[in-house]
Amino acid sequence: MAVAERTLEQTPKDPRPTVIADDVHIVYRVNGGARGKGSATAALSRILRRTGSPGMREVHAVRGVTFVARRGESIGLIGSNGSGKSTLLKAVAGLLPTERGHVYTDGQPSLLGVNAAMMNDLTGERNVILGGLAMGMTREQVRERYDEIVDFSGINEKGDFVTLPMRTYSSGMAARLRFSIAAAKDHDVLMIDEALATGDRKFQKRSEARIRELRKDAGTVFLVSHNNRSIRDTCDRVLWLEKGELLMDGPTDEVIKAYEKETGR
């Protein structure tokens, strides 16, 4: 099935690329992660001896990744923890600047960020409005979809919780509300980072259905997950990242098979 889909999209019927990553390198600069003693006197002596900028360490998270994603593709990203999957997505979304190389995109890719502009001290109600506005919806759109968002999250199923501050929510409830807000908008290029793992079983089912819906409208979908089954279910192409390098890029079955062999499952 995956093979059939691939041949279909390779006939030049609609070969429009939506995301092109060209030798992308991403470096994080971390303050206060310096090796050696962390005491004040040590910091002072480092400054006096002028040994570079003292508390600064660099983490080379993505090293030279190149790929082309096309309209209609659904691409999974796999790799062990810390392999640079989320970082790469953030660079595609234009949220992290690249150190070298370029990311070209068609339209504005959006990251289905599960932690958006939420404030724990505010009520769920105000967070829905604030989150919607933060994602770039207009006030009218937010007002229109408000009921839809609250119903979808299901936080009002156990009483009137939406008028309580978010700090009173259980972690599951908060995660559900965040997902509902993020999923309320339509996207060109949609990137989902482990979002499927939130909430109880009933909510997971509902959110999977919502993601399938979003996929229909979106040009290209990226999905980061450690769950090989959900990758198999939703993706027709997989990128395997390891230590920031692209180890493999190809049809889902092949890459997952190689990945499982490598990780011993």
Place this chain on the structure above:
Amino acid sequence: MSTVSQTTHDSVVAMISPPSPDDGLTPAELAQKYGLSVSGARVGLGEYVQQLWGRRHFILAFSQAKLTAQYSQAKLGQLWQVATPLLNALVYFLIFGLVMGGRGKMDNHDYIPFLVTGVFVFTFTQTSALAGVRAISGNLGLVRALHFPRAALPVSFSLQQLQQLLFSMIVLAMVLVGFGHYPSLSWVLIIPALALQFVFNTGLAMVMARLGTKTPDLAQLLPFITRTWLYASGVMYSIPDMLAKKDVPEWLDDLLLSNPASVYIDLMRFALMDDYPASNLPPHVWLLALGWAVLVGVGGFLFFWKAEEQYGRG
């Protein structure tokens, strides 16, 4: 086509190649051919301003949310919006009015409105700068998760301070009336004065926001700088009175009076207090107020915009 796998670059080329006309194009050429743009690139100034204007509802909602969240755990709740500035004024009055006797020629009837106005107006600028320095570095989660012109954050924070100031103005109006300075036509002048100060503060917040992302240590240092600025700006004392005793050159007098904080403070005192002598104002005071606002407002905006694509790193 399922033989297409192998590693990085080969597979990409293989994907593009077979019957496709894109054969042999470099990624950059391919991007150009299909009109793809660089993700996260800085947009032109005009478009940036447009985007920012498009986010005005978010900016307002964000500033109001921050303001509400500030006291949401306190028992007195939003009452603290008014109580905090009132207590502030009281502390300064105790120390500088009663203990130190820094009131010079003024009696309580003038000194207390003089002091309270100064404290509130200066606090507006001070807190904008302090909030600005953390506007980006304190909201990295937001910056890394969502797309919006980053200037929305410092603007939002100084808007929050403006709303905070409006609460303080309620206290100020009570103090003024309590000490016999009744509303008059000159009170209308607070509108242009506040508007200019708001523009100045927003520019300052944007400068601080950019500096704060590169040098987080500034957040530790800035309170000391603003406190020095506070003591130099004639908040608790009248600059001309103080310097008259000291026999200092006149240019120093003018310099202190021309610094933006004392310009905006003096304008506000001039607008609100019945008999505030115009001789306490520096020459061309409105021009100075406008000049500072334009210089720092526009300059700060440009300075912030120049590094737009860099925010979110590190």
